[in-house]
Amino acid sequence: QEIIDYVYANYPRYVGSDYFPGYTLKDVSQSPTLQAAFGMAMWGFGKINEEGAFVDNSGNTYDLAADTIDAKVYWQNILDKYGYDLGEINVEAAGQSIEDYIRDAYILAKGQEEGGVPSISGITTGTAVDDDGVERETIQIVLDGVDPTAIFKMGVQVTPVHYYTDGYTGSLNDFGVEVGNKAFMDFLKTKNVKPVGAGPYVFDEYKDNVITYTANDSFLLGSPKIKTFRYQEITLGAEYDSVKTDTVHYTDPSASMTIINDITEGEGDNAKLAYTLVDNDGYGYIGIQGQAIPEHEVRKAIAHASNVQLSVDNYYQELASVNYRTMTKVLWAYPDNPENLFPYDATGETSKGLFLEAGYVYDEGKNEMQYPEGHEKAGEQVTFKFTLPAAAENHPAGSIFIDTQKVLALIGVKVDIEVDEGLLDKLSTAYA
Template sequence: TLQNIFGMAQWKYGEVVDGVFTDANGDTFTIGTDTVDAKVFWNNILGTYGYNLSEDNGINLEKAGDLNIEDYVNDLYIANEGQVEGGVENISGITTSKVTGDDGVERDAIEIVVNGVDPTAIFKMGITVSPMHYYTEGFSGELNDNGVATKDQAFMDHLKTKNQKPVGAGPYVFENYENNVVTYSANDSFLLGSPKIKTVRYQEVAGGSEMDVLKTGAVHYSNPSASTELVNNISAGEGDFAGLDYILVDNDGYGLIAIQGQVFPELEVRQALAHAMNIQLAVDDYYGELASPNYRTMTKVLWAYPESTEPLYAYDATGETSKALFLKAGYVYDETAKTMSYPEAHEKAGQQVTIKMTLPSNAADHPAGSILIDTQKVLESIGVKTEIEVDQYVLNKLSTAYESGVQIWAAAWGGGGVDPDMFQIWYSDPAENQGTSAARSGLYYLYENGSDEQKAMLVKLNELIKAGRSTLDQEERKQIYAEALELSTGLAVEVPTYQRKNMFAFDKEVINASTMFTGDDVTPFQSPISWIWNVELNG
C-alpha cells in the first residue's frame, strides 16, 4: 500500500495530508487502515485519460526519464506479484493433451489441477488468448515456443504497435470506433469457423432509447427494459413494431430494500421495518407478469436458491407486528400522543422515532416506490415519523452509507454469477473480508458491536459461507446455502423484493431467428446471440 501511495503521489495522482491519502478521483484512504493497490492506481489513470494510450495527450504522455506510466505500472505489478527469472518453463499442475470435440475435430487441450477445493475455480480462469500470427507479425527477434520473447523490451515495444487494433481469439476483429459505433469484421481464423455475418456494428445509444433505435431500423438487435406494455406492443406487431420479436429471460440479480445495520443496530427494529414492507407491490404496481416476489437474499436463477420459500417477515398492514418489535427493543409508545419514541439509553431518548428512506428517482418511476409509500403509512400508524427522499446520487454514497446519512435505500443486485458463493457480500469478519458490501450494510459493525444474538448469527453465517466453499458436492452446498440464506435474510439488513425479467428484442425480418438461441437455451448467462458466429441474416 505504501509503495502504491508513493508511486501515485510521485506521478501526481494524489497527495497525503495528516495520514490520509486522497487520490486523483477524490477517494480517501487512511494510511495504516485502508488498502491502496494497483487497481486503485489503474482506476486513477483511467479517470484521467480513459483508454487513450498515446504519447501526445494520453496515458504515456507522462514519463520519468525513459520510463512511461505504462511501463511503471507493469513493473509495479511484477514487483507485487513476483516473477521467476527467465519465465516459468513448466508447471506440474498444468498439462496439455489432445481432445476430440463434438464436431469430430481434434484440438489441443489444457488440464489444470487446483491445489485445494474451490468450487469457483473454473470461473476464475479467464485466460486472454492472443493469436500468435498477428502479434508476432513484423517482429524479427527470437521467440520461444509460445510466441513470446520474455523480458525483451523490443518485443514489448512491438506489441504496443498493435494497441490501436487489438485482436483476440473471438469470432470478430475490431476495425474502428467512429461516431459512437464500433465496427467489427469476421475473424476468418476463428477456432469454430468464420462467422456467417461478415460485419457487425455495436452502436452506443442513450439509456432508455434501446427500443426507439430498434423501431427505426438504426439497430437490429437490442435489450430494452422489459415492460408489459412493450411485450403487448411487440406481440401485436402493428405500426413501428411490425417485424419485431422478443425473448424474455430471468435477470441475473434481484431487487432489494436495504436497512443499514449501524443506523439501526437493534435486530428487532430492522425486523419491525421488514414487517412493514409489502414487497408484492413491486410486482403488482410496477412489473406485473414480468417479475415475481423474492424471499431470500439471492437471485432465484442460481441453483442454490431454495426450491420453496416463504417470507421470513410477513407483511402486516396493521403495523401491530412492527409496533410489538419496537417495544421489544425498548422503544416507548405514547398512547395519548400516538408516537413512538427512542428508548432511555438512546442518544435521542424521548424524541419521536424518525426514519428516512431514499430512492434514486421519483417513487412512481421506481420498482420500490409503492412499497416505501405503503411502508410510510404503516410506520406512521404506529407513531414512527417517516420521510421519503429522492437523491439521484444515493447509489454513489453507499460505500459510506452510515457516514453519508443513508438509512434505508432501494437498489438491485446485478451480476449474481453462476456460483452462489456469499463471501463478498455477507462475510462479516473485517479481518478476512475487506469488501465494501459488508461495510455498506453495516455487517462489519454488527459483527463487532451487535447484540449477542446478532453476533452468534453472523459467526454461524461466516462458518456456513466457508463450508460452502469447501466442497464440490452441489447437493451438500444446496443445504449449506439454504441455511445460510435463512440467516442472511433473517438479519434484516436487506429485504429482497423482486426477481424480474430481461428482454432481448430484434428485427426478425433482418435476423434469421432460427439461428439464434431461443427458449430454455437462453439463460442469464447465455444470450440469444452468444454463439454469434452461427447467427445468420435473412436473404
C-alpha cells in the first residue's frame, strides 16, 4: 500500500500517459482499484493492454471496471517475482523496508497483549556515574549497521511520568502508560495546553509572540541558575539590530564578515556585543538535472569545470569551507580530509575529455562542442542553462557559475545564466 500511495502522490502527471492510458486523474482519484493498478504499472508490475484490461506481472487479467485490485494483489505479484528474498523485495520499497514493517507490526500486536513486549534485543538499561559524581540510569542502543543519521530516526520523546500521569485514575504499567486505552490517551491530551519535556526549562505561556519558560526543578542535571527564559519571535533579518537595541539579549543572525568586523571594532552600540561562531549543520550544493543531462560523464565534466572555492573566496570568506561530500561537516560520519572527487581544471581539458568519452563531437575549427549522433540536437552546439534564484553577485554560487561559463566556453560549450526568483519554490514542488 505504501508504494501505491507514494506513486499516486508523486506521479499523478503520468495518468493518461503511455504508462497508464485511457484514464484521467479524476478517474484514478475516485477508484482505489485504479490507484492500485496505477501504482503497479509505474513500478513495472503490470500494464493496460490494447483492450483496456489490466494485466499484472503474474499474468492475471483484470477488468478495471468490475474487478478489484488492491495491496494484496500487489503483494502477491511481488512474491511471485522475488519469493521471500527480503533483499530483493526491499528494492521495490517506496519508504519503509519489509523488515521494518514486520517489526512494527509485531511490536504493535504484542504491545496490545498483557505484559507488552518483554524485551528488545539491542536496547539495554544500566547505570553510570557522571563527571559530577552522581550515579544515573542509562539506556544503551546497539545498531545492526552503520547509519550516520540513526539518532535522528529514533523518534522517542522523553516525557516525565510524574507530570503526564498526575490525576489519572486508571491502571498504569511499569512504564507509566495504559496500552490501547482511549481514556488514557484522552487524559494525555489535557496536558497539551502546557507540555513538559525532559529539558532544563518548562513551558509557562505564549503571549505577544513571546514564549516564556521557567526553570525545571526536576531537570536531570539540576535546576538552571537562570530561572526565567523568554524566546521572542524576531523578523527575519532583524536579529542583529534587535540585540543592539536590547530587544533581546541573545540572537543568531546569519554570520557575515561585516557583522563580525563591526563587533570586533566595538564602536557605538557594538561596544557591548560579543559573538561566538558555531558550525552550521547545513551545507549548500549545486544540483545538475539528471533528466536533462543523463550522461554521467557530462555531469562530471561540468563538475570539473566548477571552482567551488570561489563561493568561499567571494561570498562567505572566512565563514565557510569547501565541502566534498553530500553531508554536513558537523556530522560525526564526515570523513577526515576527504578526497576531492571532481578537482577543478581551469583549462577545460578534463571536461573536454569527458564530453568526448560520452560520444559528443568537438569541431576544432569552430571551437564548438556538438551533441552526438542520435541525439535530438545532433550537430548543434551543446548549450546548458544555469539558473540562480538571485543575481550572481548576491548568491554564493554566482561567481562559480560565471567562472564555469568561461571554462566551458574554452571547449565550445555554451552556458546561459539566468535568474529566476521562483526557483526555490519550483525545486520544492519538483521534489515534494
